[in-house]
């Protein structure tokens with residue numbers, strides 16, 4: 001996959017993304033922060049934030065189901081069913097039977113594939129601070145104007 005030449009700018013957040021009660025009710029909320037498309041999720045009382053477009057081919061994650069795989073909560077991309085851990089953006093895949101083990105319940109890691117962001121809350125207001133992790137993460141490719149063109153190709 002070709003890397004985007006658009007670099008993640010230094011974060012200036014935290015950015016207010018809404019009131020707790022509204023985000024819980026919505027469950028999934030789309031926000032654009034500093035030009036970056038972000039999905040804010042509310043699941044079982046916890047907020048998560050990650051890049052909105054799936055690292056595989058830019059599919060929108062908003063309507064993905066949440067499943068627990070190998071003890072980790074993951075969103076399942078509606079487009080091709082890739083699994084992405086909510087907490088850290090790790091991609092999981094089903095191990096071939098020869099590599100399956102009881103400890104992973106048959107799921108193996110692809111490493112961090114989706115950029116996740118930090119969610120904080122103050123007095124019922126919910127904030128997202130964009131990730132400052134340096135280096136390319138696969139979901140970076142589908143952000144910005146070049147990402148928009150790439151998403152349309154798939």
Ligand code: FES
Nearest residue numbers: 054057059077080
């Ligand atoms: Fe998400 Fe392909 S775009 S699995």
